Structure formats: C-alpha cells, structure tokens
Amino acid sequence: MSQAIHRENLLKAKKVIDERKPLIKKAKMRQRYHFMAEEGWINDPNGLIFFNNQYHLFYQYNPYDSKWGAMHWGHAVSDDLVHWKYLPLALAPSEPYDNHKQGGCWSGSAIDNNGVLSILYTGTTNYGKGSVQTQCLATSEDAIHFNKYEGNPVIKTPPVTGGINFRDPKVWKYKDYFYMVCGTSKYKLGKVVLYKSIDLREWEYVNVLAESRGEFGYMWECPDFYPLGGKYVLMFSPMGVRDRKSIYLVGDMDYRTGKFDYTVIGEIDWGLNFYAPQSFLDGKGRRLIVGWANAKDWGPTFKENWCGSFSIPREVKLYDDNTLMFIPVEEFKQLRYDERKIENIRISNDKMFIEAGDGVAFELKMKIDLEKTTADSFSLFLRCSYCQKTVITFDIKSSGVTFDRNKSDGWSKGISRSPLKKPDKKILDIHIFSDQSSIEIFTDNYRTVHSGNVFASNKNNKNYIVANCGSVIINKLSTWGMNDSTE
Secondary structure (H helix, E strand, C coil): CCHHHHHHHHHHHHHHHHHHHHHHCCCCCCCCCCCCCCCEEEEEEEEEEEECCEEEEEEEEECCCCCCCCEEEEEEEECCCCCEEECCCCECCCCCCCCCCCCEEEEEEEEEECCEEEEEEEEEEEECCEEEEEEEEEEECCCCCCEECCCCCCECCCCCCCCCCEEEEEEEEECCEEEEEEEEEECCEEEEEEEEECCCCCEEEEEEEEECCCCCCCEEEEEEEEEECCEEEEEEEEECCCCCCCEEEEEEEECCCCEEEEEEEEECCCCCCCEEEEEEECCCCCEEEEEECCCCCCCHHHHHCEECCECCCEEEEECCCCCEEEEECHHHHHHEEEEEEEEEEEEECCEEECCCCCCCCEEEEEEEECCCCCCCEEEEEEEECCCCCEEEEEECCCCEEEEECCCCCCCCCCEEEEECCCCCCCEEEEEEEEECCEEEEEECCCCEEEEEECCCCCCCCEEEEEEECCEEEEEEEEEEEECCCCC
C-alpha cells in the first residue's frame, strides 16, 4: 500500500471541489441551515464524534459528480453543531480493497483511541461480477490527515452467519474491549453481527447481535448500538421494507453472550427522506443523531451540481414506556430572528395565515388544546404559492399524521403516514423546521417525526393553518425566521 497514492487522490478531489465552488454560489436550492457538502453528492453521515472539544462530522461523498459514485469521506468540524468548517477530505479510494468506480470508502464510524482519532470503514471493490466488502482502519494524529492501516482489511471476510453484504461498522468501547457491529444478510434476512478487539486491528467474531425474522427486510444497513437510560438501543435502516427507512429497537444487552434482547420497536423518522442515522455522545452527555435527508427522492438539485443534505441534529432520550424521543438540539435557537407569539386562537372551518420569517426558512412551535378542539382534523399548508402547497394533516379523530408532497413543487411525490399517539389526550405539541429544500415535523412529545424534501422556490412562501369540520383551539403559536448558517 502507498500512502502517496492516497494523498495524490485526495489532492485530485480537492482540485475538483475548488473548481466547482463558483458554480455552487449560483445554486438556488441550497439549504440555508442544514449541513451540505461543498458541492457534489453526499449520502450517509459517518464518523460522528466529539473529539478535542469539537464536533466532527464525516460523510459519504462523491466530489466528482452530483450522483452516487466511488465514495470518499468528506470531513467538517463545528463548535456548536450549527456552523461548520470544511476540512480536507479524510479518505479517498486508493487501494485494491477500496478502489473501484462502484465501490470506494463506504460508511463507518470514529473513535478516540488514546488521543488518536481512528475510523473504521467498509472498503468496497469488485472482482469479476461480485462486490467484495471488507472492514478497514485509518488513523490520524492531528484529526485532519488520515493514514490507512498497512494491515488492511482488518476484517477480510464476513462471518459464517453473514453474507457478501457486510458493511457499515459502528465501533464503541465497553470496559477493556472495543466492540463493533456490522450490518449483513443471509438467506434474505437482515441482521447485525458483533465483533470485539483489544487494539482495533485484530477482531474476534462474537455473535449475531440481532436479526430479522422476515419483518425487517433482507439487509440491515448502517447499524448503531448504544446505551441509553439503563437500556440499549439498536438503530438500523432496513432494505426491502416498504415505507420503513429507519428503525430502532430498545432492550437489554448481554456482553457475555453478545446477544441483544429487545422488547420495543419504533420508527426514528416516518418521513420519505431520512436514512442511515448515526449517533454519538457529546461533551454535554447528550446522545445525538444525524440522518441523511435524501433517502427516497434525490431531487432536482443535481442540476446545480450538488445533491444531499443532513437532518438537524437530534438528541435521543428514553421515554417512560421505553420508546424514544428525538428532540432538535437547542443550539439552533441562535439562528432565530423576528419572534412572533400569539395565544388563545380559534380557527373554525377556515384558514389562518402564519407569519414566520420570510415564509421559507423558519421555525414554528404550537400547542393544540385537544379538550376544546371540535374539528375532526386540521392541516398545515406550508410553502404555498398560487398553485402549490405541502400539506401536513393531523387527524384527531383517527389519530394519524400525513405529510403530502404531491403538490409541493412539481417534482416531489409521495405521502408519508404515521399514527398519532397523543400521550396525554389534552395537548398536541407540534414543532416544525422549514428550510430552503426541506421540512421536518416533530410531534407527540418528539416521539413522532416526519422529514421530507420540498424543492419549492422562494415564491412558495405562504403558510396557513386550516380547520376541517369544526374548530381548532391553539393555546400558543410561536414562529421565528431562521438565519443562514452556511459559509
């Protein structure tokens, strides 16, 4: 292996990035406060870690095109999770185990190994007609420049319990050992397998941590496993399951056997555009996750030489029934401007205009009084123009939420649906983040989330609340415009 070839390929990619930056300045669909790459294509968030008092975010990246291709690892750092500085690319395809136009340096994770920032990733290449996926190590002394381990791959073949789909290592430390989960598949059933190591270089297979019985598809991508509130959480993105993009399981872990016994199943995000979330523990003791926001509809942004953004970072908390809450991090409050508050609002078989910043990039919070509301349902018409709108409907009578993009922008299609739990039956809380090309809806005390991309123009800047068949009582409605956080 030659580190010189790796460095050469990193410099080659940087030259392309720098050449295309002027084109990106003309882009009209770029997000204003959600993370994006400088240009080109991104997908899974990788290597999320709080290291040396900074947030590090790596990401699957193709700097050469606005479509998926041979994967690199992009890299950015932040002091506050809101404002990000791009660093040199961390990884580029360069070796026999990760150098192919349909492969590259696939997803993985990062860990602090006694001050050395270490990343585990899937090296992917093709021999003949088959894909070869192996687990690889790269390290950095300065948290900027990474060297691939001379002994790669550190795991050359999948275990007998797995198959050729064998990828996305997530690593953590427990007592004296490093542990790692990888997603895999056998007999068309998705599963997560567990390994352990003393030094990140020699790995011992432990067991199948958890697996599908047929209900969760044929492959579990981007697994993540972590302790939370006395329990353990396994997250993954299943392939081959319609309308399910990101699942969590909550239960108990037995490190002696390497088995995870779960009793709770939930959805991280019901929307059409959320995939491959990864978690990390930050300096405040929070368990945070970030997801890829382009899972189903990659959108027309490829015409502007870029594609892909990430969700707002969310704090994960354990609810009293062992379901999970996903709360937008408080740091985004610093972007707020032009606060508007109104209270005790009644809307009866009519619609009310919502003032929220410029109507494009805004934050909205409201509380619905369910005891006084008589309407069977109500809707939010967001990012509206004369003939376009995105419709979020809360069906109180049938306890459901729908996110309808069929008339949003002339491009996006589809409706996401979820149950509405209404935990206390008295108040329904709603929290919304709208950006240039996305809308994220949080409700049910942050236990129900819908993320959807909406590629509407700045003319789509009218927002309304609409009551259906009765009156809606809003105890409190607050809105803010959101400033641009990008460089």
